[in-house]
Every structure is written in C-alpha cells, then in structure tokens.
Amino acid sequence: MKNEINESSEELREEISESEGNKRWIVVPGETIVTGEDFLPGEGARREGEAVIADRFGLAEVAGRMIKVIPLSGAYIPRRGNVILGRVVDVLYNGWLVDIDSASSAFVLIDESPRFINRNEMDQFMAIGDMVAAKIWSIKGRGIDLTLKGRGLGKLEEGFVFRINPSRVPRVIGREGSMITLIKEKTGCNITVGQNGWIWIKGQDIESEIKARKAVEFVADKVHVDGLTEKMEAWFQEN
Amino acid sequence: MAIKRPSGRGFDEARKMDAKVGIIPNADGSAMFSFGDTIAIAAVYGPRQLHPQHMQNPQTGILRVNYDLLSFSVADRKKPGPSRRSQEISKVTEWALLPVLNLEGFPNTVVDVQIYILQADAGTRTAGINAASMALAHAGIPMKNLVCSVAVGKLDTEVAVDPDNAEEHFEGGEGHTDMPIAKIGNTDEFTLLQLDGKIPPEKFTDALNMGNKVCSEIYEIQKNALKKFTEVEA
Structure with missing residues (x-):
C-alpha cells in the first residue's frame, strides 16, 4: 500500500512539472524540496543542514538557485503594492479604518485621498460601510497603510461586491489581465478584482452584472485547466 | 497469549484510515480524518484579529482549539456545549x-481550529489532531511539519494499537488502558503522550x-490527501 502512495505522488510531481513548463510541484510542510548547498531558501522554505524544506503547503518552484513555495489556499496575506477592496469600519480623526479581510486592519490616511478633504467633512467622502478600492502602500509591524491615489482607486459607488478565494485571484485576472479583459469585454461591465479576493462589478443593467459574476465564479471554480481563456470564450458562446 | 482482538485485527494493525482535505468551503482550511467508524472534521479560520484584546500577544499569534463531540456522534x-472532557481535549490538542506551528509572523492574531466529531468509536482526540494538522496545512499556516496521532490500548496484557470502543473498554484482566500519542511527522519528536x-x-x-x-502510515495518508486536493482543486 505504501508503494502505491509513493508511486502516485511521483507521477503527480512529474505531471505538474511538465504542464507548467518550469519546475513546480506540490509540497506539504516538512517535506524536503531539494538537497544541496547550492540552493537558497526563499519564501515558504527553510534550510535544515543539507536540505531545503517546505515551511507551508503549496507549489514548490525552483527558479535558478532560488526555492520558494507558492501558496495554493488559505487566508489572504497582504503584500505591498496589492490593489485590494475593503469596507470602511470606522472614521477616525486623521483617516479611515478599513476591513480588508486579513489578520491586521488597514488604514487610509486623510492625506492619501485623491483630493483635499476637510477633517470636519470626512464622512461625506467615505462613511462607515462604504466600499473602497485601495492600494497597499506600506506594511508596518502594526497595521497596513493604504492609498487611494492611483487609477481606478477610491470609493466604489453602485454595483456590488462579492468574495472568492484569494488564491484564485491570479487565475481570474489571467496572464497580463487576459481573462478579466475578456469578461469585461463580453459583459460590458466595470470590474475591479482585489488581491484579497473581493470583486466589485458594475454594469449597465443587473443582467450583465450577474453574467459577469457567473463568469468570474466559473473561472474561480475551474482550476488548473490549460487554455482557460478559450474555455471562457466557449462559455460566453453558450450563455 | 491466545487472546484475540474483538475486531479481528492484528495487534499492530490500525483500523482503515481515510483522509480528505478542503471539505468546508467557508473555512480558510479544512480536513476530515477517520479511523474506522471514528470520523473527525476540522476547520481552520485565520490568522485573524483576536478578541478579547487582552489575550493578544504582540510577539506571536496564538492558537485556539475547540474540540467537541456532536450530539449525534454517540x-x-x-x-451540546463545552464540558470538562471537551475542554481538556481542546487544550491537549492545542499543545500537541x-x-x-510558526505564528511569529502574525502578531496579535489568532488561528482558530474547530474540531468536531461526527461519529465516535474511540480515538476521537487522535483523529481530531490528525484532521487539524491537515487543516492547518491547508490554511497555509507556516509549519515545521505535520502532526500524526494514534492511540495505543491494552487488552489484558497485550498492547494493541488504535483500539475501537469495545476494545478501549475491555474490562477483563488488567482492565482498560488507553494511551494516545502524537508525534511530529517523520521525526522522533512527541507532542502528546497521555496514559x-x-x-x-x-x-x-x-x-x-x-x-x-x-504514525508513519498516517503521515503518508495525510501527505497524499493534501497532494490529492491540489490535483482536483488547484
């Protein structure tokens, strides 16, 4: 029985590395990724003597000497430069507190809003419960700072927001935005995908908005299929 | 030594084990583990903000485990609700x-683990630990290794691994004995030993x-379940 298990995991490893082109395979925490002094453990990996060991569950990637583990599941981990969607949970004296569906709360400083805002009229710009698209500007020990300066950022008016698994976000966006551009074109909707898995859709009418949402959920569910963009086009033909 | 196990298994033979990852869509990580008729499910939420605030630790994240039997499991x-037994097992699982875990990267936060027993036929805490360890990996929590756990019982004078309910309450001879153990993956480090x-x-x-x-069999099953999950899901 043990042999069977080993064999099937070996096969799996080969299949994945082949389909991806570069070397990638699934590892579990504590599993040795490679052995040898030449390799450098990157994110999600650590060195123990000769071996480089996975620190978390995910796809191990060998890029030159660098070894890293790409997460496949789990909660959103904020990174600098990420565009995220959030909900204003409090208006404080010098900014807004935003829930971004992650372990630490985020803050938008009043100076980081796109135009000058009088401190006495802050809630006229953004009040509690408003949705906002923002970019992570810095991550410090105690909290995340956001900025609203940038294209497509700011308070989200109308439309609706829903949530997908954050690990599916790269797939929804597609290579250089190919997937999301296709969905936008086919439905005529305005879509903002936050790296935290929150997605905002606003279209001409409710029908196209629902169609866009269904399309996004279709991509998020169909996982690891080659030529997903083509599949998406076929899906639009049918629906 | 003519004594036989009521279940007909060999003394070093565990019940049929099964494992599955990603069973609860709303959780950040989830898993199921079963020993024969004992079925445990575990869901992991977080790392997320910890309330009440006085429990927050600015140096590291904390782990909070809740174990319970579902009312129809026995x-x-x-x-339903916490009892002396379930609180003790929750704490012991947490320590196991x-x-x-390496939660230093998530200060002031908590990782919540909920373990529920769908069906109880002895060895529930060990099944819970196995499920929770897979669920934590699935939630992408940084960890050194997986945790494998099994109980060892005794029928009169013969030690027997993974006893079921009838065997655990074997009252003949020296009486009932149960020793749950948990160890770190394929190493020799133990994190739980009760007797x-x-x-x-x-x-x-x-x-x-x-x-x-x-435990080494369990380790393979856990590893395989995690890898299988990605085959279908990602």
Whole structure:
C-alpha cells in the first residue's frame, strides 16, 4: 500500500512539472524540496543542514538557485503594492479604518485621498460601510497603510461586491489581465478584482452584472485547466 | 497469549484510515480524518484579529482549539456545549499542535481550529489532531511539519494499537488502558503522550513502536490527501 502512495505522488510531481513548463510541484510542510548547498531558501522554505524544506503547503518552484513555495489556499496575506477592496469600519480623526479581510486592519490616511478633504467633512467622502478600492502602500509591524491615489482607486459607488478565494485571484485576472479583459469585454461591465479576493462589478443593467459574476465564479471554480481563456470564450458562446 | 482482538485485527494493525482535505468551503482550511467508524472534521479560520484584546500577544499569534463531540456522534445523545472532557481535549490538542506551528509572523492574531466529531468509536482526540494538522496545512499556516496521532490500548496484557470502543473498554484482566500519542511527522519528536490505565515499563517500548509504525502510515495518508486536493482543486 505504501508503494502505491509513493508511486502516485511521483507521477503527480512529474505531471505538474511538465504542464507548467518550469519546475513546480506540490509540497506539504516538512517535506524536503531539494538537497544541496547550492540552493537558497526563499519564501515558504527553510534550510535544515543539507536540505531545503517546505515551511507551508503549496507549489514548490525552483527558479535558478532560488526555492520558494507558492501558496495554493488559505487566508489572504497582504503584500505591498496589492490593489485590494475593503469596507470602511470606522472614521477616525486623521483617516479611515478599513476591513480588508486579513489578520491586521488597514488604514487610509486623510492625506492619501485623491483630493483635499476637510477633517470636519470626512464622512461625506467615505462613511462607515462604504466600499473602497485601495492600494497597499506600506506594511508596518502594526497595521497596513493604504492609498487611494492611483487609477481606478477610491470609493466604489453602485454595483456590488462579492468574495472568492484569494488564491484564485491570479487565475481570474489571467496572464497580463487576459481573462478579466475578456469578461469585461463580453459583459460590458466595470470590474475591479482585489488581491484579497473581493470583486466589485458594475454594469449597465443587473443582467450583465450577474453574467459577469457567473463568469468570474466559473473561472474561480475551474482550476488548473490549460487554455482557460478559450474555455471562457466557449462559455460566453453558450450563455 | 491466545487472546484475540474483538475486531479481528492484528495487534499492530490500525483500523482503515481515510483522509480528505478542503471539505468546508467557508473555512480558510479544512480536513476530515477517520479511523474506522471514528470520523473527525476540522476547520481552520485565520490568522485573524483576536478578541478579547487582552489575550493578544504582540510577539506571536496564538492558537485556539475547540474540540467537541456532536450530539449525534454517540449512542446516548451528547448534550451540546463545552464540558470538562471537551475542554481538556481542546487544550491537549492545542499543545500537541503548537510545537509545529510558526505564528511569529502574525502578531496579535489568532488561528482558530474547530474540531468536531461526527461519529465516535474511540480515538476521537487522535483523529481530531490528525484532521487539524491537515487543516492547518491547508490554511497555509507556516509549519515545521505535520502532526500524526494514534492511540495505543491494552487488552489484558497485550498492547494493541488504535483500539475501537469495545476494545478501549475491555474490562477483563488488567482492565482498560488507553494511551494516545502524537508525534511530529517523520521525526522522533512527541507532542502528546497521555496514559489512562496501566502499561508495565517493559511493554512501554512495544507500545511506542506500534504507535510509531501507525504514525508513519498516517503521515503518508495525510501527505497524499493534501497532494490529492491540489490535483482536483488547484
């Protein structure tokens, strides 16, 4: 029985590395990724003597000497430069507190809003419960700072927001935005995908908005299929 | 030594084990683990903000485990809600899992683990630990290794691994004995060792070796379940 298990995991490893082109395979925490002094453990990996060991569950990637583990599941981990969607949970004296569906709360400083805002009229710009698209500007020990300066950022008016698994976000966006551009074109909707898995859709009418949402959920569910963009086009033909 | 196990298994033979990852869509990580008729599910939420605030630790994240039997998991309905037993097992499970976790990257936060027993036929805490360790990996929590856990019992004077309910309450001879153990993946480090009943010192090594053997089987099952999940899901 043990042999069977080993064999099937070996096969799996080969299949994945082949389909991806570069070397990638699934590892579990504590599993040795490679052995040898030449390799450098990157994110999600650590060195123990000769071996480089996975620190978390995910796809191990060998890029030159660098070894890293790409997460496949789990909660959103904020990174600098990420565009995220959030909900204003409090208006404080010098900014807004935003829930971004992650372990630490985020803050938008009043100076980081796109135009000058009088401190006495802050809630006229953004009040509690408003949705906002923002970019992570810095991550410090105690909290995340956001900025609203940038294209497509700011308070989200109308439309609706829903949530997908954050690990599916790269797939929804597609290579250089190919997937999301296709969905936008086919439905005529305005879509903002936050790296935290929150997605905002606003279209001409409710029908196209629902169609866009269904399309996004279709991509998020169909996982690891080659030529997903083509599949998406076929899906639009049918629906 | 003509004694036979009521279940007909060999003394070093565990029940049929099964594992599955990603069973609860709303959780950040989830898993199921079963030993025969004992089924445990575990869901992991977080790292997320910890309330009440006075429990927050600015140096590291904390782990909070909640273990409970569902009311229909046993023959006589179990009154829902925390009990002395479930609180103890929650704490013991927490200690069994904590040594492999690295939560220093998530200060002031909590990782919540909910373990529920769908069906109880002895060995629920060990099944819970196995499920929780897979669920934590699935949630992408940084960890050193997986945790494998199994109980070793004793029928009269014979040690037997992974006893079921009938065997755990074997009252003949030296009476009922149960020793749950948990260890870190494929290493020799133990994170849980409890003993209810008596095991003579000369039998103790046998008992540990039996547990070790089954733990390495569990480790393979857990690893395989995690890899299989990605085959279908990602």
